[in-house]
Amino acid sequence: MDADLFTSMLFATVVAGTPLIITALGLLVSEKAGVLNLGAEGMMAMGAVAAFAATHHSGAPLLGVLAGMGAGMAMALLFGVLTLTLMANQVAAGLALAIFGVGLAAFVGKPYEAIALQAVPPIRIPFIADLPLVGEALYNQQALVYFSWALFWAVLWFLHRSRAGLVLRAVGESPASAHAIGYPVIRIRYLAVLFGGAMAGIGGAFLSVFYTPMWAEGMVAGRGWIALALVVFATWRPLRVVVGAYLFGGVMITQLFIQGSGLQIDFPSQLLSSLPYWATIVVLVAISRNAGAIRLNSPMSLGKPYRPDA
Amino acid sequence: MLELEARAEPSRLMSCLSPLLAVALMLAGGLLVFSALGKDPGEGFRVFFLNPIKDLYGISELLLKATPLMLCAIGLAIGFRANIWNIGAEGQFMLGAVAATGIALHFDASDGALLLPAMVVAGALGGAAWAAIPALLRTRFNANEILVSLMLVYVAQLFVSWLVFGPWMDPDGFNFPQTRMFGDAALLPALLDGTRLHLGFALAITVLVAGHAFMNRSHAGFRMRVAGQAPDAARYAGFSAARTVWTGLLLGGAAAGLAGMAEVAGPMGQLTDKVGSGYGFAAIIVAFVGRLNAFGIFLASLLMALLYIGGEQAQQYLNLPSSISMVFQGMLLFFLLGADVLINYRLRLRRRAG
Numbered sequence: 001m002d003a004d005l006f007t008s009m010l011f012a013t014v015v016a017g018t019p020l021i022i023t024a025l026g027l028l029v030s031e032k033a034g035v036l037n038l039g040a041e042g043m044m045a046m047g048a049v050a051a052f053a054a055t056h057h058s059g060a061p062l063l064g065v066l067a068g069m070g071a072g073m074a075m076a077l078l079f080g081v082l083t084l085t086l087m088a089n090q091v092a093a094g095l096a097l098a099i100f101g102v103g104l105a106a107f108v109g110k111p112y113e114a115i116a117l118q119a120v121p122p123i124r125i126p127f128i129a130d131l132p133l134v135g136e137a138l139y140n141q142q143a144l145v146y147f148s149w150a151l152f153w154a155v156l157w158f159l160h161r162s163r164a165g166l167v168l169r170a171v172g173e174s175p176a177s178a179h180a181i182g183y184p185v186i187r188i189r190y191l192a193v194l195f196g197g198a199m200a201g202i203g204g205a206f207l208s209v210f211y212t213p214m215w216a217e218g219m220v221a222g223r224g225w226i227a228l229a230l231v232v233f234a235t236w237r238p239l240r241v242v243v244g245a246y247l248f249g250g251v252m253i254t255q256l257f258i259q260g261s262g263l264q265i266d267f268p269s270q271l272l273s274s275l276p277y278w279a280t281i282v283v284l285v286a287i288s289r290n291a292g293a294i295r296l297n298s299p300m301s302l303g304k305p306y307r308p309d310a
Numbered sequence: 311m312l313e314l315e316a317r318a319e320p321s322r323l324m325s326c327l328s329p330l331l332a333v334a335l336m337l338a339g340g341l342l343v344f345s346a347l348g349k350d351p352g353e354g355f356r357v358f359f360l361n362p363i364k365d366l367y368g369i370s371e372l373l374l375k376a377t378p379l380m381l382c383a384i385g386l387a388i389g390f391r392a393n394i395w396n397i398g399a400e401g402q403f404m405l406g407a408v409a410a411t412g413i414a415l416h417f418d419a420s421d422g423a424l425l426l427p428a429m430v431v432a433g434a435l436g437g438a439a440w441a442a443i444p445a446l447l448r449t450r451f452n453a454n455e456i457l458v459s460l461m462l463v464y465v466a467q468l469f470v471s472w473l474v475f476g477p478w479m480d481p482d483g484f485n486f487p488q489t490r491m492f493g494d495a496a497l498l499p500a501l502l503d504g505t506r507l508h509l510g511f512a513l514a515i516t517v518l519v520a521g522h523a524f525m526n527r528s529h530a531g532f533r534m535r536v537a538g539q540a541p542d543a544a545r546y547a548g549f550s551a552a553r554t555v556w557t558g559l560l561l562g563g564a565a566a567g568l569a570g571m572a573e574v575a576g577p578m579g580q581l582t583d584k585v586g587s588g589y590g591f592a593a594i595i596v597a598f599v600g601r602l603n604a605f606g607i608f609l610a611s612l613l614m615a616l617l618y619i620g621g622e623q624a625q626q627y628l629n630l631p632s633s634i635s636m637v638f639q640g641m642l643l644f645f646l647l648g649a650d651v652l653i654n655y656r657l658r659l660r661r662r663a664g
Binding site for chain 2: 038078081082086087088089091092093095096099100101102103104106107110217221222225226228229232268270271273274277278280281284285288289291294
């Protein structure tokens with residue numbers, strides 16, 4: 001493989017992995033608090049369409065990202081009211097959020113189809129961007145790529161080094177004990193769910209404003225679900241989320257490069273495009289076959305409703 | 311202030327009333343949506359909810375739309391009752407359609423009476439085969455069936471588009487992504503002259519009745535219910551957890567596959583890349599709103615079909631995107647999940663001390 005091709009594939013892999021990292025880290029935090037939100041696909045879709053609309057009207061991608069974040073949080077709030085206040089089944093409410101979010105995004109996004117945004121220029125970090133092979137791929141990137149790295153460090157620090165993170169994990173492991181010591185379990189879970197929604201919204205914003213600067217129905221294309229799978233794959237560890245996201249990014253990009261390379265291979269493009277979904281299934285199987293590891297690492301109260309006795 | 315107070319036992323009355331409450335809230339929400347969009351709410355209501363059923367033809371179209379929904383939903387309900395979360399009915403639907411299309415295209419010249427039954431069997435097997443993947447991976451490798459079945463929806467969609475853009479494309483179809491039209495022997499006969507309502511509706515009703523019998527009258531159905539409501543009791547009684555997973559997924563897949571078959575051999579008459587159209591996902595809502603029981607699913611599928619057709623009408627007469635249907639469908643499920651809190655809790659007005 002020549003050096004230019006390596007650099008451009010690495011660049012594309014990082015870009016493809018970024019929305020997965022942002023979304024999956026957000027989901028990881030809410031799952032650590034014991035809340036399983038399967039609505040990631042819907043939150044990303046709403047984030048994508050809100051970010052696109054805001055960027056289109058204001059011309060400012062930053063406002064777009066904020067709008068995407070807000071839309072994701074609004075969707076997460078809906079989920080929170082249902083599951084945390086009204087104690088609805090988290091799986092059912094998550095599915096509802098996924099279906100509703102995708103539908104609502106299609107509805108409000110109708111007028112924005114067939115409009116293109118101006119591509120946002122990347123931010124070049126002086127000096128290290130001149131490194132051979134990796135410099136252009138890693139340090140001449142979109143702002144949100146750098147954000148995803150900062151988010152990784154922040155989540156890692158928060159969960160394992162901060163007091164608040166310890167409380168959040170306690171709420172996820174044993175809400176009854178956390179409540180007994182005097183922590184506001186429901187409020188902490190709300191915050192965790194809102195954080196998950198905010199990150200999924202930003203993940204969606206990355207898709208519609210930076211990755212492919214346009215809005216099309218169904219453009220999230222299962223990334224919300226893949227992010228959910230990534231959290232399981234990572235056995236709830238932030239570093240593995242990042243590694244996993246780039247692996248997926250690599251699979252997506254490899255199939256695109258094969259399709260675009262003009263290599264005369266006799267394999268239909270649609271079947272190549274299904275590769276990332278098969279890859280998700282394969283890694284899920286590889287990690288889940290060790291049932292003990294999943295049980296050991298998953299937050300004890302994940303998916304179980306909790307209502308403090310007044 | 312309002313407070314939730316736990317009931318001593320779940321209220322059966324509320325469990326029946328809560329879907330009705332959800333429908334009422336959805337209608338109220340719908341009026342708000344129409345006003346927010348600057349449309350006359352009364353007019354919106356009429357176009358969306360009344361126009362579609364104003365004559366016999368309209369009602370036949372409603373039943374036609376409800377057919378795939380009730381088929382998919384009854385299959386899903388069997389799994390949901392046992393906490394088997396198959397959410398890939400959309401993909402199983404497509405594979406059922408593919409299998410049935412395969413038979414129809416291969417025996418194109420045949421006008422035998424066995425062609426349709428063969429397609430029915432192929433459809434059910436196709437859907438079941440696609441659902442067997444998450445079942446195998448769940449029982450053998452402990453892989454989460456929600457994520458696997460969902461991933462397979464995307465795979466199925468790409469597979470269908472490969473078929474209709476590639477090997478199965480109609481050579482005289484001006485490069486449209488679709489197969490040849492099926493021969494008459496491969497089409498489900500109409501139930502009512504002058505309408506598109508076909509034999510698939512009768513098939514769906516039969517499956518609903520069979521599903522009801524399975525869930526409430528058979529030992530296998532009983533085992534599934536126990537597994538869902540009291541997993542520990544099921545384990546103690548020695549019910550095989552793997553068998554529960556396989557039964558839930560295979561029956562769900564077969565029913566969805568039948569729905570796919572009925573769609574290509576019914577209103578479509580061919581396979582196109584648009585075969586999916588979201589019935590498999592909408593059926594999840596139908597199953598919940600129908601309280602996971604056959605009669606409820608029948609009513610809920612009519613309501614959801616009305617929302618689909620209402621969306622098309624709204625596009626035609628109110629100039630709104632037809633995806634407004636999905637907004638209403640999502641609202642319905644949200645309101646239902648919210649109203650369900652009243653099954654286990656009662657609302658109580660309590661004055662704040664001081």
